[in-house]
Amino acid sequence: MTPAARIATAAELLDEVLEGAAAEKVLTSWARRSRFAGSKDRAAVRDHVFDALRCLRSFAALGGAMTGRGLMIGMARSTETDPETIFTGEGHGAAALSDAERAAGQPPVSDAEAGDMPEWLWPHLTRALADEAAAVAEVLRHRAPVYIRVNTSLISADALARELAAEGILTTPGPLVATALEVTEGARRLASTIAFGEGRFEMQDAASQAICAAIPVQDGHSVLDYCAGGGGKTLALGARATLHLTAHDVAPERMRDLPVRARRAGIDVHLAERGELAGLAPFDVVLCDVPCSGSGAWRRAPEGKWRLTEDRLEQLLGIQAQILDEAASLVAAGGLLAYATCSLFEAENGDQIAAFLARNPGWQVETTRRLTPLDGGDGFFLACLRRI
Incomplete structure:
Protein backbone atom coordinates (compact mmCIF):
# COMPACT_ATOMS: atom_id res chain seq x y z
CA MET A 1 0.00 0.00 0.00
CA THR A 2 1.18 3.53 -0.75
CA PRO A 3 1.13 6.15 2.01
CA ALA A 4 -1.85 7.78 0.29
CA ALA A 5 -3.71 4.45 0.16
CA ARG A 6 -3.10 3.91 3.87
CA ILE A 7 -4.62 7.32 4.63
CA ALA A 8 -7.60 6.60 2.37
CA THR A 9 -8.17 3.32 4.21
CA ALA A 10 -7.88 5.00 7.62
CA ALA A 11 -10.47 7.58 6.55
CA GLU A 12 -12.93 4.82 5.62
CA LEU A 13 -12.38 2.98 8.89
CA LEU A 14 -12.75 6.18 10.91
CA ASP A 15 -16.19 6.70 9.38
CA GLU A 16 -17.21 3.35 10.90
CA VAL A 17 -15.79 4.34 14.28
CA LEU A 18 -17.58 7.71 14.17
CA GLU A 19 -20.82 5.82 13.60
CA GLY A 20 -20.28 3.97 16.89
CA ALA A 21 -18.21 0.88 16.05
CA ALA A 22 -15.26 -0.02 18.28
CA ALA A 23 -11.94 0.89 16.68
CA GLU A 24 -10.24 -2.40 17.57
CA LYS A 25 -13.10 -4.38 16.04
CA VAL A 26 -13.09 -2.25 12.89
CA LEU A 27 -9.33 -2.63 12.44
CA THR A 28 -9.41 -6.38 13.06
CA SER A 29 -12.23 -6.88 10.57
CA TRP A 30 -10.41 -4.83 7.92
CA ALA A 31 -7.16 -6.76 8.42
CA ARG A 32 -8.94 -10.10 8.02
CA ARG A 33 -10.55 -9.15 4.72
CA SER A 34 -7.50 -7.31 3.37
CA ARG A 35 -4.90 -10.01 2.83
CA PHE A 36 -3.00 -7.70 0.47
CA ALA A 37 -2.05 -5.48 3.43
CA GLY A 38 1.29 -6.36 4.96
CA SER A 39 2.27 -5.93 8.60
CA LYS A 40 3.70 -2.45 7.96
CA ASP A 41 0.49 -1.44 6.18
CA ARG A 42 -1.67 -2.67 9.07
CA ALA A 43 0.52 -0.89 11.60
CA ALA A 44 0.42 2.37 9.64
CA VAL A 45 -3.36 2.29 9.21
CA ARG A 46 -3.79 1.51 12.88
CA ASP A 47 -1.55 4.42 13.85
CA HIS A 48 -3.51 6.82 11.64
CA VAL A 49 -6.81 5.72 13.18
CA PHE A 50 -5.64 6.06 16.77
CA ASP A 51 -3.79 9.31 16.13
CA ALA A 52 -7.07 10.72 14.79
CA LEU A 53 -9.00 9.47 17.81
CA ARG A 54 -6.54 11.12 20.18
CA CYS A 55 -6.86 14.40 18.28
CA LEU A 56 -10.46 14.12 17.14
CA ARG A 57 -11.68 17.68 17.72
CA SER A 58 -8.56 19.53 16.61
CA PHE A 59 -8.17 17.41 13.45
CA ALA A 60 -11.84 17.91 12.63
CA ALA A 61 -11.45 21.66 13.07
CA LEU A 62 -8.38 21.79 10.86
CA GLY A 63 -9.92 19.44 8.29
CA GLY A 64 -13.26 21.19 8.21
CA ALA A 65 -15.42 18.12 8.90
CA MET A 66 -16.05 15.48 11.56
CA THR A 67 -15.65 12.66 9.03
CA GLY A 68 -12.90 10.17 8.37
CA ARG A 69 -11.77 12.18 5.38
CA GLY A 70 -11.96 15.45 7.31
CA LEU A 71 -9.86 13.96 10.11
CA MET A 72 -7.17 12.82 7.70
CA ILE A 73 -7.08 16.25 6.03
CA GLY A 74 -6.79 17.78 9.49
CA MET A 75 -4.00 15.38 10.41
CA ALA A 76 -2.02 16.50 7.38
CA ARG A 77 -2.54 20.17 8.16
CA SER A 78 -1.56 19.62 11.81
CA THR A 79 1.94 18.65 10.61
CA GLU A 80 2.02 21.49 8.05
CA THR A 81 1.75 18.95 5.23
CA ASP A 82 -0.15 20.15 2.18
CA PRO A 83 -3.09 17.72 1.88
CA GLU A 84 -2.99 18.27 -1.89
CA THR A 85 0.13 16.10 -1.95
CA ILE A 86 -1.78 13.20 -0.33
CA PHE A 87 -5.31 13.57 -1.68
CA THR A 88 -4.47 13.25 -5.37
CA GLY A 89 -7.02 10.72 -6.61
CA GLU A 90 -4.23 8.60 -8.05
CA GLY A 91 -4.08 4.84 -7.69
CA HIS A 92 -5.74 3.63 -4.49
CA GLY A 93 -5.32 6.97 -2.79
CA ALA A 94 -8.12 9.26 -1.67
CA ALA A 95 -9.93 11.51 -4.12
CA ALA A 96 -8.51 14.95 -4.81
CA LEU A 97 -9.67 17.80 -2.59
CA SER A 98 -12.74 19.73 -3.65
CA ASP A 99 -12.84 23.52 -3.66
CA ALA A 100 -14.99 23.37 -0.51
CA GLU A 101 -12.43 21.19 1.28
CA ARG A 102 -9.61 23.53 0.31
CA ALA A 103 -11.49 26.45 1.82
CA ALA A 104 -12.70 24.63 4.93
CA GLY A 105 -10.87 24.23 8.20
CA GLN A 106 -9.63 26.53 10.93
CA PRO A 107 -7.47 26.28 14.05
CA PRO A 108 -9.22 25.07 17.22
CA VAL A 109 -11.13 27.79 19.01
CA SER A 110 -11.74 26.77 22.64
CA ASP A 111 -9.27 25.33 25.16
CA ALA A 112 -11.19 22.06 25.13
CA GLU A 113 -11.08 21.84 21.34
CA ALA A 114 -7.36 22.59 21.28
CA GLY A 115 -6.83 20.02 24.04
CA ASP A 116 -9.01 17.44 22.26
CA MET A 117 -11.50 17.10 25.08
CA PRO A 118 -15.30 17.24 25.15
CA GLU A 119 -16.45 20.66 26.36
CA TRP A 120 -18.33 19.22 29.34
CA LEU A 121 -15.18 17.47 30.60
CA TRP A 122 -12.88 20.48 30.50
CA PRO A 123 -14.07 21.88 33.87
CA HIS A 124 -13.39 18.48 35.48
CA LEU A 125 -9.86 18.57 34.13
CA THR A 126 -9.15 22.14 35.19
CA ARG A 127 -10.60 21.57 38.65
CA ALA A 128 -8.27 18.62 39.21
CA LEU A 129 -5.15 19.91 37.48
CA ALA A 130 -5.45 23.72 37.57
CA ASP A 131 -2.56 25.23 35.61
CA GLU A 132 -1.39 21.81 34.43
CA ALA A 133 -4.65 21.00 32.60
CA ALA A 134 -3.55 22.22 29.17
CA ALA A 135 -0.17 20.48 29.44
CA VAL A 136 -1.77 17.18 30.46
CA ALA A 137 -4.33 17.44 27.67
CA GLU A 138 -1.48 17.99 25.22
CA VAL A 139 0.32 14.85 26.40
CA LEU A 140 -2.91 12.86 26.01
CA ARG A 141 -2.99 13.87 22.33
CA HIS A 142 0.10 11.73 21.65
CA ARG A 143 0.96 8.06 21.81
CA ALA A 144 1.88 6.59 25.16
CA PRO A 145 5.31 5.10 25.81
CA VAL A 146 5.50 1.32 26.04
CA TYR A 147 6.59 0.09 29.46
CA ILE A 148 7.24 -3.36 30.86
CA ARG A 149 7.49 -4.45 34.48
CA VAL A 150 10.55 -6.48 35.37
CA ASN A 151 9.72 -9.50 37.53
CA THR A 152 12.55 -8.81 39.96
CA SER A 153 11.88 -12.07 41.77
CA LEU A 154 13.33 -13.78 38.67
CA ILE A 155 15.73 -11.28 37.05
CA SER A 156 17.24 -7.83 37.49
CA ALA A 157 16.28 -4.91 35.27
CA ASP A 158 19.81 -4.69 33.84
CA ALA A 159 19.91 -8.39 33.02
CA LEU A 160 16.51 -8.28 31.36
CA ALA A 161 17.52 -5.24 29.30
CA ARG A 162 20.57 -7.14 28.03
CA GLU A 163 18.50 -10.25 27.25
CA LEU A 164 15.92 -8.27 25.28
CA ALA A 165 18.66 -6.35 23.43
CA ALA A 166 20.02 -9.69 22.22
CA GLU A 167 16.62 -10.25 20.57
CA GLY A 168 16.64 -6.80 18.98
CA ILE A 169 14.38 -5.09 21.55
CA LEU A 170 15.88 -1.94 23.02
CA THR A 171 14.92 -0.50 26.40
CA THR A 172 15.86 2.30 28.74
CA PRO A 173 15.16 2.67 32.49
CA GLY A 174 11.64 3.98 32.98
CA PRO A 175 10.39 6.69 35.33
CA LEU A 176 8.72 6.47 38.74
CA VAL A 177 9.79 2.98 39.80
CA ALA A 178 12.87 0.74 39.49
CA THR A 179 10.93 -2.16 37.92
CA ALA A 180 9.93 -0.14 34.83
CA LEU A 181 11.71 -0.35 31.50
CA GLU A 182 10.62 1.81 28.58
CA VAL A 183 10.72 -0.06 25.28
CA THR A 184 12.19 2.22 22.63
CA GLU A 185 12.48 -0.25 19.75
CA GLY A 186 10.87 -3.58 18.91
CA ALA A 187 7.78 -3.30 21.14
CA ARG A 188 5.62 -5.35 18.78
CA ARG A 189 7.92 -8.35 19.31
CA LEU A 190 7.70 -8.40 23.12
CA ALA A 191 5.10 -11.16 23.41
CA SER A 192 7.19 -13.53 21.29
CA THR A 193 10.35 -13.27 23.39
CA ILE A 194 11.76 -16.05 25.53
CA ALA A 195 11.80 -13.72 28.55
CA PHE A 196 8.07 -13.08 28.27
CA GLY A 197 7.31 -16.78 27.84
CA GLU A 198 9.25 -17.55 31.00
CA GLY A 199 7.61 -14.81 33.10
CA ARG A 200 10.55 -12.45 33.48
CA PHE A 201 8.43 -9.43 32.57
CA GLU A 202 4.86 -8.28 32.03
CA MET A 203 3.48 -5.39 30.02
CA GLN A 204 2.46 -2.72 32.54
CA ASP A 205 2.50 1.06 32.54
CA ALA A 206 5.11 2.72 34.75
CA ALA A 207 2.52 4.64 36.78
CA SER A 208 0.52 1.47 37.38
CA GLN A 209 3.72 -0.16 38.64
Missing part, protein backbone atom coordinates in the same frame (compact mmCIF):
# COMPACT_ATOMS: atom_id res chain seq x y z
CA ALA A 210 4.42 2.83 40.90
CA ILE A 211 0.95 2.62 42.42
CA CYS A 212 1.49 -1.06 43.24
CA ALA A 213 4.90 -0.28 44.72
CA ALA A 214 3.30 2.30 47.03
CA ILE A 215 0.95 -0.25 48.63
CA PRO A 216 2.61 -1.61 51.78
CA VAL A 217 2.79 -5.41 51.70
CA GLN A 218 5.14 -7.83 53.42
CA ASP A 219 5.79 -11.56 53.59
CA GLY A 220 2.85 -13.48 55.01
CA HIS A 221 0.19 -10.84 54.30
CA SER A 222 -3.15 -11.99 52.99
CA VAL A 223 -3.96 -9.73 50.05
CA LEU A 224 -7.14 -9.41 48.00
CA ASP A 225 -7.22 -7.73 44.60
CA TYR A 226 -10.94 -7.00 44.64
CA CYS A 227 -11.27 -5.68 41.05
CA ALA A 228 -8.51 -7.76 39.51
CA GLY A 229 -9.43 -7.52 35.83
CA GLY A 230 -6.59 -9.13 33.89
CA GLY A 231 -4.50 -9.38 37.06
CA GLY A 232 -1.62 -7.02 36.26
CA LYS A 233 -1.64 -5.44 39.71
CA THR A 234 -2.15 -8.84 41.35
CA LEU A 235 1.07 -10.06 39.79
CA ALA A 236 2.91 -6.84 40.57
CA LEU A 237 2.05 -7.19 44.26
CA GLY A 238 2.94 -10.88 44.24
CA ALA A 239 6.39 -10.14 42.85
CA ARG A 240 7.20 -7.91 45.84
CA ALA A 241 6.69 -10.38 48.70
CA THR A 242 5.53 -13.88 49.55
CA LEU A 243 1.81 -13.28 49.93
CA HIS A 244 -1.41 -15.20 50.29
CA LEU A 245 -2.90 -13.71 47.13
CA THR A 246 -6.56 -13.75 46.17
CA ALA A 247 -7.96 -12.23 43.00
CA HIS A 248 -11.61 -11.46 42.38
CA ASP A 249 -13.55 -9.69 39.67
CA VAL A 250 -17.26 -9.17 39.16
CA ALA A 251 -16.70 -10.48 35.62
CA PRO A 252 -14.60 -13.62 36.21
CA GLU A 253 -13.89 -14.06 32.50
CA ARG A 254 -11.54 -11.07 32.70
CA MET A 255 -9.24 -13.21 34.85
CA ARG A 256 -9.16 -16.18 32.48
CA ASP A 257 -5.48 -15.71 31.58
CA LEU A 258 -4.33 -14.94 35.11
CA PRO A 259 -3.60 -18.55 36.24
CA VAL A 260 -1.27 -19.09 33.26
CA ARG A 261 0.45 -15.74 33.76
CA ALA A 262 0.84 -16.38 37.49
CA ARG A 263 2.42 -19.79 36.93
CA ARG A 264 4.75 -18.27 34.37
CA ALA A 265 5.80 -15.64 36.92
CA GLY A 266 6.18 -18.16 39.76
CA ILE A 267 3.35 -16.67 41.82
CA ASP A 268 0.47 -18.46 43.58
CA VAL A 269 -2.92 -16.77 43.17
CA HIS A 270 -6.33 -18.02 44.24
CA LEU A 271 -9.20 -16.89 42.03
CA ALA A 272 -12.24 -16.34 44.21
CA GLU A 273 -15.93 -16.15 43.38
CA ARG A 274 -17.93 -13.43 45.08
CA GLY A 275 -19.57 -15.88 47.47
CA GLU A 276 -16.19 -17.06 48.78
CA LEU A 277 -14.87 -13.70 49.91
CA ALA A 278 -16.62 -13.47 53.27
CA GLY A 279 -15.23 -16.88 54.23
CA LEU A 280 -11.70 -15.90 53.19
CA ALA A 281 -11.79 -12.56 55.03
CA PRO A 282 -10.38 -10.73 56.85
CA PHE A 283 -7.49 -9.64 54.63
CA ASP A 284 -4.47 -7.61 55.67
CA VAL A 285 -4.66 -5.62 52.43
CA VAL A 286 -7.55 -5.15 50.02
CA LEU A 287 -6.86 -3.35 46.74
CA CYS A 288 -9.77 -1.80 44.84
CA ASP A 289 -8.64 -0.69 41.39
CA VAL A 290 -12.16 0.46 40.62
CA PRO A 291 -13.95 0.98 37.30
CA CYS A 292 -13.46 4.62 36.34
CA SER A 293 -13.43 7.10 33.48
CA GLY A 294 -9.96 5.93 32.45
CA SER A 295 -9.06 9.57 31.82
CA GLY A 296 -5.47 9.06 32.92
CA ALA A 297 -4.97 6.43 30.22
CA TRP A 298 -6.73 8.09 27.28
CA ARG A 299 -3.49 8.02 25.30
CA ARG A 300 -3.90 4.24 25.16
CA ALA A 301 -7.69 4.14 24.82
CA PRO A 302 -8.66 7.45 23.18
CA GLU A 303 -12.19 6.34 22.36
CA GLY A 304 -12.90 6.58 26.08
CA LYS A 305 -12.95 10.36 26.18
CA TRP A 306 -15.48 10.54 23.37
CA ARG A 307 -17.70 7.71 24.63
CA LEU A 308 -17.88 8.99 28.23
CA THR A 309 -21.06 10.90 29.10
CA GLU A 310 -22.15 12.83 32.16
CA ASP A 311 -24.66 10.08 32.98
CA ARG A 312 -21.98 7.39 32.69
CA LEU A 313 -19.63 9.34 34.96
CA GLU A 314 -22.38 9.60 37.58
CA GLN A 315 -22.99 5.87 37.27
CA LEU A 316 -19.27 5.19 37.77
CA LEU A 317 -19.21 7.33 40.91
CA GLY A 318 -22.00 5.22 42.38
CA ILE A 319 -20.20 1.99 41.50
CA GLN A 320 -16.97 3.23 43.07
CA ALA A 321 -18.70 4.15 46.33
CA GLN A 322 -20.42 0.76 46.47
CA ILE A 323 -17.15 -1.09 45.89
CA LEU A 324 -15.39 0.88 48.61
CA ASP A 325 -18.09 0.08 51.15
CA GLU A 326 -18.18 -3.62 50.23
CA ALA A 327 -14.39 -4.00 50.22
CA ALA A 328 -14.02 -2.22 53.56
CA SER A 329 -15.97 -5.00 55.25
CA LEU A 330 -13.29 -7.50 54.15
CA VAL A 331 -10.33 -5.67 55.76
CA ALA A 332 -8.88 -6.91 59.03
CA ALA A 333 -8.63 -4.69 62.11
CA GLY A 334 -5.55 -2.56 61.55
CA GLY A 335 -5.55 -3.60 57.91
CA LEU A 336 -5.28 -1.53 54.77
CA LEU A 337 -7.81 -0.59 52.10
CA ALA A 338 -6.09 0.67 48.94
CA TYR A 339 -8.30 2.62 46.53
CA ALA A 340 -6.92 3.20 43.02
CA THR A 341 -8.17 4.74 39.79
CA CYS A 342 -6.57 5.56 36.45
CA SER A 343 -8.56 8.78 36.52
CA LEU A 344 -7.48 12.40 36.60
CA PHE A 345 -10.80 13.70 37.96
CA GLU A 346 -11.24 14.80 41.55
CA ALA A 347 -14.81 13.49 41.62
CA GLU A 348 -13.43 9.94 41.25
CA ASN A 349 -10.44 10.49 43.51
CA GLY A 350 -10.28 12.85 46.47
CA ASP A 351 -14.03 13.46 46.57
CA GLN A 352 -14.69 9.73 46.63
CA ILE A 353 -12.34 9.21 49.58
CA ALA A 354 -13.84 12.13 51.52
CA ALA A 355 -17.33 10.70 51.01
CA PHE A 356 -16.19 7.24 52.15
CA LEU A 357 -14.69 8.62 55.36
CA ALA A 358 -17.91 10.52 56.06
CA ARG A 359 -19.93 7.32 55.67
CA ASN A 360 -17.51 5.03 57.50
CA PRO A 361 -16.04 6.14 60.83
CA GLY A 362 -13.07 4.15 62.05
CA TRP A 363 -10.83 4.74 59.04
CA GLN A 364 -8.00 7.18 58.44
CA VAL A 365 -6.00 8.17 55.37
CA GLU A 366 -2.46 6.88 55.63
CA THR A 367 -1.07 8.02 52.26
CA THR A 368 -2.28 9.36 48.94
CA ARG A 369 -0.50 9.68 45.62
CA ARG A 370 -1.55 11.34 42.39
CA LEU A 371 0.31 10.83 39.11
CA THR A 372 -0.40 12.55 35.81
CA PRO A 373 0.96 11.83 32.32
CA LEU A 374 3.43 14.66 32.96
CA ASP A 375 5.19 12.26 35.36
CA GLY A 376 5.95 9.87 32.50
CA GLY A 377 3.28 7.20 32.77
CA ASP A 378 -0.51 7.19 32.80
CA GLY A 379 -2.57 9.24 35.22
CA PHE A 380 -3.31 7.38 38.47
CA PHE A 381 -4.61 8.04 41.95
CA LEU A 382 -4.00 5.98 45.09
CA ALA A 383 -5.37 6.39 48.61
CA CYS A 384 -4.28 3.97 51.34
CA LEU A 385 -6.80 3.87 54.20
CA ARG A 386 -6.04 2.22 57.54
CA ARG A 387 -8.75 0.59 59.64
CA ILE A 388 -8.28 2.02 63.11
